[in-house]
Amino acid sequence: MDLECGSEEPAKQGLLARLWPKIKTFSNNVKSEVFEFFTTLRKLGQDDPRRVVHSLKAGLALTLVSLFYYYQPLYDSFGVSAMWAVMTVVVVFEFSVGATLGKGVNRGLATLFAGALAVGAHQLANLSGRIGEPIVLSFFVFLQAAISTFARFYPKIKARYDYGLLIFILTFSMISISGFRDDEILELAHKRLLTVLIGGSTCVTISVLIFPVWAGQDLHNLIASNMEKLGIFLEGFGDEYFKMAEDGESKEGRSFLQGYKSVLNSKNNEEALANFARWEPRHGRFQFRHPWKQYLKIGALTRQCAYRIESLNGHIHAGIQVKPEIRCKIQETCTRMSMESGEALRELSMSIKTMVKPFAADIRIDNSKSAAKNLNSLLKSGLWGDERDLLEVVPVATVASLLIDVVSCTARIAESVHELATMLNFEAVEPLVSPETEPEIVIS
């Protein structure tokens, strides 16, 4: 035996030696992945510390309702049904007040209606005797599950009451089926409703009282920051496009030119936030029936503008092809159009953020429109000399045309922000724009 062991030892060591590099790579991979995981986690917390607070709030809510189990007098009145309160907290507690309220109300109302209906179904099924009862009950369960499941496809219902229908199916099935074994289903339904209400109200209370996260506020900020992102792109575009042409490559990092990309796909996020916001009560500067639809409208127009900017971004490298003599003729006007629309968007964003009437943006919009007119007259005046080679002109003409589109998109956004300002009675503060930015018509 000893001999055998002795002869195996070197073989084992040889195997280990051969496997060692692989094991090392593997363990390094695992190490770097674990490191990355924790770095991402820390970044998640740093980017939005409300996430950390939310996690602690969820822990607190759960610990609070578990008192129903620990504290004897409370346990005496609810018994094991207290578990429903725990379950309610786990599934209802969401990041924003609106989402929590929406789920809570959905769950509460659905439990109430489904409980009442299930008690009715149980009474009906009772009439059909011990053998008929499960058949009648099965029929009811099948029918309501099929109808409710189908209703969940209805877009308006899906947006606001999807969770309610799920709980409706759940509660109806649970109580009507339980009725077959337990005749005290009135008490069961009553206890379930009560514990769901306790769980739901715990969630809502904690969600509203401790560092509340309002979906409405988030939507408000999202719309404003999306506009700002487009503004940042446009402010930088002119310089980037023409500097590209001069230097052949950009000196600065171009990350500020990529910020707008998230705007392209923000539709679902905006709609979800608006759906949550509708549940929220008055808070801060937001009323219960705040015009969230107008925010969605502004968001849609902003996205329209982002699509134009995406096309513009595709041409940012084409600046290099433009001949200097053509460039110098339109550089100023194009940069001005882009800059002024960009600043208009930033002013509009600021106007939404501070809830002040967008007077400052109006001036920028007028400037950008007059720059667009300038460009038109430049193009008309034929100061292109004998430039017969249209191929040289096409890239510039495209950028000019896209910028004209952007100017009109910006004007439409400004219009809808004005509508919002009227709806919400934004404060009227005189714009603090220095006279040098007054529209100046360049006659060339």
Add this chain to the structure above:
Amino acid sequence: MDLECGSEEPAKQGLLARLWPKIKTFSNNVKSEVFEFFTTLRKLGQDDPRRVVHSLKAGLALTLVSLFYYYQPLYDSFGVSAMWAVMTVVVVFEFSVGATLGKGVNRGLATLFAGALAVGAHQLANLSGRIGEPIVLSFFVFLQAAISTFARFYPKIKARYDYGLLIFILTFSMISISGFRDDEILELAHKRLLTVLIGGSTCVTISVLIFPVWAGQDLHNLIASNMEKLGIFLEGFGDEYFKMAEDGESKEGRSFLQGYKSVLNSKNNEEALANFARWEPRHGRFQFRHPWKQYLKIGALTRQCAYRIESLNGHIHAGIQVKPEIRCKIQETCTRMSMESGEALRELSMSIKTMVKPFAADIRIDNSKSAAKNLNSLLKSGLWGDERDLLEVVPVATVASLLIDVVSCTARIAESVHELATMLNFEAVEPLVSPETEPEIVIS
């Protein structure tokens, strides 16, 4: 009394007469809304009959698991715990196999791990005496709820294991808290796991066996149909743009030009389907580790193309401004570029649908590229005469430039479809393209 009644009667009638129009309007409104509701419901069913089938399947699954309550031998072994099976069916049964499987596996594994951990936590808490126990338990519940809730913000976890973490919190809290009142928590944990598995496997079985809806197939079709929508737009664009210019208005309905709009916002839908599809086993032409990422890549490129088309669509009315002498020079080439890229996209879409190598599309792409070259030489050749007014040229130049963008987008899409074809060993079938569509270089 009689007198009083008599005097009230006419007053009542007067009130009724005054209210009657309002009541009528109200009832008409309600009628039309109810009518609209049912029309939409019928349309939902007609658009996708799988929705009706899904609803019936959900009803069936629920009715099946409710047998655990009705049938005495089954009830004897599970008792009221059978309710967990009912709950599992309600929350796990989803539209597609992938979503159902994903939720089922998440729920099963989360219940297993959370149950085991909760039993451990219960043993630990037991050591600290009757007074210390609730404190230790509360601490554990708080800790795991906070950590798990925070982990749900992690993007990769959110995409695939969000539901699992929810169930983890739920099961851990439920079993560890129950342990305080009931010492047979091993049995509780065991029963919960078993009933969850029964419910989950019922869902998965019904979902797979009865008219299965595969998320992978849906993603496959969505990617193909999105491409087709862009193709339809491009095929119609040339005619529409130049006909607009001729007639002043379009004769046909323009609904076919609006189909592409849904592509702009399809990102979330595609990602959700890909997440579900990853759970799905081999089915039909799809393997377990099908390259779903490649589909997402194709989808992203298609969206890039859709943004260009959105810009093009904004210029469709500008065709009217183009002077006839300019138009006739480029109409043929532009229409050809648009038509050929459109047909290329349709061929690519067809290639994905039928899983045949996209040879036919390659020819179209070559055609569109040679048309783009043609356009370039047209622009270069200066056959614009003495057209000094660049303003006349800008709209045409923009459309031409956007079309050139579209051609290169299409080429990129074709490339990624080729990659997919290689990954999946698409069938190689000789293209059936008639010779008349061979690239023809117009020398002008």
